[in-house]
Amino acid sequence: MVAGMNEDSWHAAVGVPGLMRAARGSYASVIGAVLAEAGFDDLPRNGVFTLALLIHTGELTHLSDGLGVRKQAVGDLIDTMVMRGYLSRATPAGDAGHAVLRATARGEAAEEIAAEVTAKVNARVREQLGEDGFAAFRQGLVLLAEMRAEREWHGH
Numbered sequence: 531m532v533a534g535m536n537e538d539s540w541h542a543a544v545g546v547p548g549l550m551r552a553a554r555g556s557y558a559s560v561i562g563a564v565l566a567e568a569g570f571d572d573l574p575r576n577g578v579f580t581l582a583l584l585i586h587t588g589e590l591t592h593l594s595d596g597l598g599v600r601k602q603a604v605g606d607l608i609d610t611m612v613m614r615g616y617l618s619r620a621t622p623a624g625d626a627g628h629a630v631l632r633a634t635a636r637g638e639a640a641e642e643i644a645a646e647v648t649a650k651v652n653a654r655v656r657e658q659l660g661e662d663g664f665a666a667f668r669q670g671l672v673l674l675a676e677m678r679a680e681r682e683w684h685g686h
Contacts, residue, residue, distance in 0.1 A: 550674075557648065557651055560651060561644050561648065564643060568639075570643070573614070574607060577611055577640070578640070578641065578644040579593075579596065580593060580607060580617075581617075581633055581638075581644070582644070584631060585637075585641050590608070590631060595678070596675075615637075616637035617631050618632050618634050652664070
């Protein structure tokens, strides 16, 4: 059992969804604090996820699904990130209906810091779980993330 956990703790009471929420908070709070210290205190919520997706995949096609929000909310997030200098938007000549988004140098710097902090948090978890435990933990999260898109699996 991981240090600090026992069956009588709040961990048992909230179940896996509650644990996932709390775990996300562990990442979010430390990443947010380090980003704020580095001058990125205006990066909007979900900004790190957006930057990572754009920088590492070159697209934001699945952003709405990944965030679990409507496309209008994604549009608002992108507009905010453009206004704050994390993203740039360009319209190719002759294609007014298509905008190309890119991370700016500011956006790349924020994402790099977030990736470094994430790696440190991951290392701490990996130290407790071991390589096999961490790999299984990550695979479980991938499975849950993929299930989100499958509406039929839960019978509703």
